[in-house]
Amino acid sequence: MDIFKLKPGMSHIYPVSPENYEAATGQARKYRKESRTGESYFAVCPACDNPIQLIGLYKNTAESGRKPYGKHTCQTIPNLAEYDQDAYLDCPYSDPRRTPPTARRKAESRLSRQIIQLLHDQFDRVIHILSKETGICFSTALSKKMLEGYIVREGWSFRNAAPYNLPWAFVEGQVALPLYGQRICADCALHDAIAYNYPAARFEETPAYNSVRILQNAGQYVDLSFAFVSHKRSVRDEHLFETIDFWVYRGIAPKMETVYRNTLNIQTDYFLNLINLPDERSHRNQKLLDIADELLKTRL
Template sequence: MNIYKLKPSDTNYKILSREGFEMATRKLPPYYKKQERNELHFAVCPVCNNPVQIIGLNKKLQHTDLPYAKHYHKTIRGLAAFDKEAFESCSLAHPGSNLFKDSRKSACTERERQILISLQENFDQVAYLFQLYSGIVMTPHLAEEMLKWYVAEQGHLYRGGSLINAPWVFVYLSRAQKLWGRKIKDPDLREVLSKKVPSGFINEKDQFITKGQEKVFFWFAKHKQIKSAENTLKETMQFFVTCDDKEIFKKTITFDYGLFQRLISIPDEKRRYKGKLTALAEKYLG
């Protein structure tokens, strides 16, 4: 892999380069370690939080001019502990191998606790991302329904989850939700609903309403993880809307880890959804 992070608690990753790694670590322990006559280099896997060894940082490799990271199956003191179960579930080590919705880790470790903390502290931005990708406003009522389900299903133990994809996995694991009464912002979805639902319309409050008996639901499915051509992780899922069990809208959502990192870096006073939604997350995830 050509991505890494410096601490298990980091929510984003860095692209690996010789100069960038030197600047980020300042060539200090535990990232740089002496072993007999050799110098070894370490960091943290962005997905499973296990140690990774940086190969080819100061020595040109035969098969590539670029350094790369590989999982290191021992604990590096002061950096990260090796977790075998997390490694076996890691999408960078085994892409797409554990993406069943009911697939869970056997125990909650520090990695899973960090996922809960990140969701709790940044739930306002999780709500923003949900609206950005789905076109549906996350009201307090909807947020509470999704939080209840996530907790009941032990979503933090989902084997395909990590700190960097936590916002998307949160909504992915949610059950199907009724669309009636939801505020719809996406113009494409609004148009489809108006055309494909016989008695459906968008009212003056941007809410989707039906006068008939149509059952309209939305949900997320088909979480996929692959290694990109650049040897980084690419994740997607599908967003669906159905009317009376017939699919009327579908969209592929690509996870943008950098966007989430930028959003959670915004000061609290400038966050649009900070307040009630974050309080709900504290209630259920705290």
């Protein structure tokens, strides 16, 4: 992997390099281990919170010209991170030759409990990222409906779900929802696609800044739906590539017509770095946090 963090949990993510490692760790002893073959350098996997060893940080690796990278140690590193086999098996950076688990993750697993707690604490930021990614200004009622659907399908048990990708994994497997009557960002790609591909729809300005509501022209009917599909992960040259498609369509199965479809690139550090912003740069939505507490508190 080409990124690391210093501790389990919601901590900052850094690209692997000697400069970043030195500045982040302050050269503290807890991140190093001496042996007869030399000194090893350790950190934490951003995807599964297991300990990793940084390979080739100061010495060339066996592969000619290969950049420094992180590799799972598959053992606990005292005072740094405890090894969790289940979390390792679900990690996109784990051994690509392994056979991935087919059963759902258990609700009592470390990752499941961490995801539920994170969604409880950061639900407003999950919705904020989805809004920026899609152009939909999710209402409080729609956000609550999405959370209720997540709980019904026990989204924390999906094998692709992890703390770093929570906003996008939150909508994986979600039932399609109607877009009619919802607010969207004015002049965004979604707005332009609906305006071009669906003449039955009209847009009404709202008091909210730079948003319009999707309605219908007189005598016509709007049946727009949206869903999130095709969540994919792969690792190439130690870098994680992860995407999910945002899909807006008209009609009902099997006669559906795509109005807008966009592949969302999931950045490993986007969500975790957002929730580590200082308080003075954070804008929280207490209504959404109250909804999350109401629906999730019994599962914590």
